[in-house]
Amino acid sequence: MPLGGVLFIVVFLIAFGCLMLWLASKLGTQKIADPVKYQSYECGIPVQEKKDTKISVKFYLTAILFIIFDIEIIFMYPWATTFKDSLAAGQGLYVLLSMGAFLLIFIFGLFWEVKSKALEWD
Amino acid sequence: MTPDVFLFWFLALTTVLAALGVIISANPIYSVLSLVMTMVGVAAIFVTLGAYFLAGVQLIVYAGAVLVLFVMVLMLFDLKHEIHAFTRGPVTGAIKIAAVGLLGGMIVGAIALSANSLMKTENNGIQTVIEGDSTKALGKLLFSQYLFGFEALGVLLLVVAVGAVALARAKGGTHAQH
């Protein structure tokens, strides 16, 4: 049963990773306490504390568009597996056209996103 | 105890504990990571139910896409600490928990009471277990009986794409002042 195998290897990997980290911490050289060493690494200049780092909302937009298009792509998978079977069953044109309509919506969405400059990074 | 039974109890326990983690942890980052755990557990439960393709879709869509969005949003907001993680007032809180407990008890009781009739349907079922090529059957059904719903979802996704972009787009970053 594949699920058992997957669970087994996940548990094994976690154990392996933890063991390695533990081993590395035991074998590692002695710590030399120095408060500066444990600060965030910002290329040597003193750490700057700004209340809010402005992060572009583009990252978030990309993620939203990713969800939408990802689902549309997932919808194509069952279609792709059954396409040859449908052809053999003589329903080829029907399935092709119904997917064609879906693809048209997809293309229109992609076209709109490009046109509306939602995908522009500057 | 057969492996299947062990798997079910193991997965059920993990999933429910992770789901509790979502609502209990005060830091939203831990909430969302627990939710990832829940989603992975639900996907594994789908596998034990023989819905292999759906399990994959569950991982790709929920764990891979939707929750990445949640994590990214939380990181963009950079919510260091939450002062009011839970609703205030012990009385309202107790009432709410009682309501949830009542609902849970009612559902579980209903299932327990109807267990006999459920078992009967199970025996009368056309075919108790769907084996093998359930993905292909899924595809065929999707493109015959449920074609309209499928196309409608395409349109829905288009509308959502347009709407979400229009909502979220503004000049500047997440911390723009107004």
Next chain:
Amino acid sequence: MGRDSFEIIVNGVKMIVIFLMMVQVVPILVWLERRGSAFIQNRFGPNRVGPLGLLQLLADAVKFLTKEEFFPEKGIKFLYYAAPVSALIPATLAFLAIPLGAPIKLDTFEMFGQTWGPYTFLIQGYEIGVGIVFILAVSSLAAYTILMAGWGSGNKYALLGALRASSQTISYELAMGLSIVGVILLYGTFNLTDMVTSQQGPLSFLFQGHTVTLGWLPNWGIFYQPLAALIFYAAAFAESNRLPFDLAEGEAELVAGFHVEYGGFKFNLFFIGEYGHCLVASALMVTFFFGGYQIPLITPDEMLVHVQGLMGAGNAAAIVNGLLHHVVFLIKMAVFVWIFIQVRWTLPRFRYDQLMDLGWKTMLPWALANTILTAALIYVAHT
């Protein structure tokens, strides 16, 4: 020892062996990468420790293990340590689902005074019916490793690097997923073993009721889906965050992206994960487009007959046949891994806007075009 527990132990050991193979390949790849880059840039590269610098691998391992344990003061302990441990999981899970060699069909044999029934031993961690979907699903979980590392380090550059890396990964996941639709259309299945099986023998396909055969070409997917292969491979480069797509890390100019605060073995675990993605991408490339473990123009069954002609019938011949195909798979995979290295030291890096434009405005439309074209061609060919 019971029969069931024996099988479970054999499968467990097999999975661990494949995982260890994957881990062991990483230092060799590092050596290859350093020597290869030196060769490309007309330098010597590591050549001091051992012959050809081969013992450098061992020295590196010792160095990784003896680094000081470090935890940044603003870090979040759980996330900081969980990220490198979980970095191994997606790549390993994906790699174990790929068929690495022809299945070995064993007849009954005697062992421990018992007769063991006929087995089919797969050179594959576990066979999953919906192979591609499984691989896409587990590799989509890789984004969490990056985000957890970025957040757990408590460093704003690490966080920015993590956001950039995950944005880039998900953007190219679209192109990758869409290019696979063409592949699924071609083979009509999600199962990787079935895909490999349908690529056996010489190139032959059905066109409007006639069977067209080209005896001198193998029946590989690359001849049906060249565009999908190109898009898939390019997206795989972006997915594994390697040059020319290593914006997030920028090893040479920027600090290091999401793993600024990591060092020693924790960094090494990320490193193994990253090379694991390269290996998975190369292995998938071989499986989808280059006939998997099959020797060109000869099916595994025909090869088994040849081997049996040399060694006589029996289990030994079956094992040799399986291992032979495994070696063929590794050779094919090595070619693609080498292209990964070659490209890294040949092409300069993109700008971030160019990267996003390439993913969304070039590769996604082309993958879409490939899907439509494939569907139309299959429709024309089958009517």
Next chain:
Amino acid sequence: MLSTDLFTQIGLGHYLVLSALLFCCGMAGVLLRRNAIVLLMSIELMLNAVNVSFVAFSRYLGQQEGQIMVFFVMTIAAAEAAVGLALAVSIFKRFREVNIRYFEHLKG
């Protein structure tokens, strides 16, 4: 009548109870939490609980329709998350906080 069958014979009822538990967790989250994003996550949890029962029914009644429904529910849940988070972002931009008590300022 408490026998070990309850633990060793996994049937439809077990999956339904699991689904109910997950649903209650989600509902408790919606009622008790104040962070808008956690609310959205709890809603996702409830939708997932429903998916579990759909798949369980589909399996034990031998009908594929349940799986199709799960497919649709997943799509709609993802769409809902996308729009909900877009709203959360615009609220955050105004008030620098995603607590639900700011939602009431949205009218007009």
